[in-house]
Amino acid sequence: MTALSALIRRDIRIALRVGGGALIGVLFFLTVVVLMPFAVGPDLALLSRLGPAILWLGALLASLLTLDRLFMADHEDGSLDLITMSRTPLELACAAKALAHWLAAGLPLIVATPVLGLLLNLDMVATGAVALTLLAGTPALTFTGMIGAALAVTLHRGGLLMAVLVLPLSIPVLIFGVAASQAAIVGPMTFGAPFSILCALSLVSLVIGPFAAAASLKHGLD
Amino acid sequence: MQLSGRGVICVRGGREVFSGLDFEAGSGEAVAVVGRNGSGKTSLLRLIAGLLVPAGGTIALDGGDAELTLPEQCHYLGHRDALKPALSVMENLTFWADFLGGERFDAGESLATVGLDHAADLPAAFLSAGQRRRLSLARLLTVRRPVWLLDEPTTALDVGGQDMFSGLMREHLSRGGLIIAATHAPLGIDSRELRIGGAA
Numbered sequence: 001m002t003a004l005s006a007l008i009r010r011d012i013r014i015a016l017r018v019g020g021g022a023l024i025g026v027l028f029f030l031t032v033v034v035l036m037p038f039a040v041g042p043d044l045a046l047l048s049r050l051g052p053a054i055l056w057l058g059a060l061l062a063s064l065l066t067l068d069r070l071f072m073a074d075h076e077d078g079s080l081d082l083i084t085m086s087r088t089p090l091e092l093a094c095a096a097k098a099l100a101h102w103l104a105a106g107l108p109l110i111v112a113t114p115v116l117g118l119l120l121n122l123d124m125v126a127t128g129a130v131a132l133t134l135l136a137g138t139p140a141l142t143f144t145g146m147i148g149a150a151l152a153v154t155l156h157r158g159g160l161l162m163a164v165l166v167l168p169l170s171i172p173v174l175i176f177g178v179a180a181s182q183a184a185i186v187g188p189m190t191f192g193a194p195f196s197i198l199c200a201l202s203l204v205s206l207v208i209g210p211f212a213a214a215a216s217l218k219h220g221l222d
Numbered sequence: 223m224q225l226s227g228r229g230v231i232c233v234r235g236g237r238e239v240f241s242g243l244d245f246e247a248g249s250g251e252a253v254a255v256v257g258r259n260g261s262g263k264t265s266l267l268r269l270i271a272g273l274l275v276p277a278g279g280t281i282a283l284d285g286g287d288a289e290l291t292l293p294e295q296c297h298y299l300g301h302r303d304a305l306k307p308a309l310s311v312m313e314n315l316t317f318w319a320d321f322l323g324g325e326r327f328d329a330g331e332s333l334a335t336v337g338l339d340h341a342a343d344l345p346a347a348f349l350s351a352g353q354r355r356r357l358s359l360a361r362l363l364t365v366r367r368p369v370w371l372l373d374e375p376t377t378a379l380d381v382g383g384q385d386m387f388s389g390l391m392r393e394h395l396s397r398g399g400l401i402i403a404a405t406h407a408p409l410g411i412d413s414r415e416l417r418i419g420g421a422a
Binding site for chain 1: 271272273274275290293294296298300301302303304305306308309313317318320321322323324
């Protein structure tokens with residue numbers, strides 16, 4: 001337990017210091033959402049109808065933005081060698097790293113959502129629904145994205161490959177995230193059904209992600 | 223405690239680096255792995271550390287902790303120092319001590335031994351190559367592991383640093399540890415030579 005909490009604390013600390021990735025995601029999220037009304041035009045009704053989708057897309061892209069560095073940085077400086085050799089199972093270490101990434105890069109997106117909701121003419125209920133679906137859905141993005149991050153290390157390709165691998169996996173999360181938000185705002189579906197599926201997607205990725213990432217890292221040892 | 227390899231075969235990128243390699247090292251013994259560039263010195267250390275999978279043969283540690291695997295009883299000091307530039311010297315060291323676990327010694331004392339106690343609060347980004355190497359050595363002192371796998375350990379160390387390091391290795395051997403070091407330069411301690419890949 002000490003080992004895992006040490007790993008989580010270290011990764012969060014690095015992400016929050018100058019040059020870390022935590023704020024980059026939020027800034028990107030902010031930029032995308034602020035630019036959107038200029039592109040769509042000042043039609044308030046249209047903006048509030050598109051609002052949940054815009055917030056979800058922004059959060060999806062922002063959370064993937066810094067994810068490709070999840071293992072790459074540790075690979076480049078040799079930390080990954082020591083983590084692989086250690087007494088902590090690699091699967092748990094992967095899960096700890098993903099959790100740290102979500103706390104440092106995913107949680108700030110959710111905190112920023114109410115502010116950005118104002119820019120998209122979303123009312124309290126709508127903003128709350130989007131924030132709640134993001135809270136339930138972003139862990140799925142991080143934990144499936146982790147598989148892509150591990151493959152990027154194994155195959156010695158960063159950035160683009162990561163996006164190509166991970167974006168298809170995040171489509172279900174996007175569909176049910178936006179569906180649940182829309183259901184809460186305009187109906188006619190119930191909020192519960194898509195939201196439950198969203199939670200299920202997160203839980204499944206929490207289980208599969210660490211094992212797949214660790215298997216990929218072990219396979220790619222060199 | 224006895225580390226032994228029997229008929230170890232190493233294949234990298236489809237090319238056989240070495241094959242049929244036998245080696246042995248017992249408690250209190252240092253083995254200097256020598257050979258020309260590309261002969262597989264680093265590969266051998268990474269095979270022992272479990273970071274590469276041998277294409278054939280076996281590597282085993284007899285008489286160690288039966289609960290632990292061989293890599294879990296090893297310290298690996300590679301070309302890369304496993305340091306985070308954004309963290310301070312002390313934060314880097316205590317992270318590895320917390321993460322690696324096991325028997326643990328005072329981090330401040332280890333820093334003093336390697337001559338970095340004055341820089342404990344300095345971000346690792348500002349360390350020179352030699353200081354980074356000293357900080358990696360402090361990791362070996364703070365967390366105890368019986369087997370040290372050292373890849374070109376004296377690179378970047380100044381004369382004083384090399385003497386200090388020789389002393390640390392002697393102390394480790396006297397505690398019953400064992401050392402496998404890939405090196406071109408003399409280690410500064412009594413060691414057995416393991417030559418791989420023909421004459422240098």
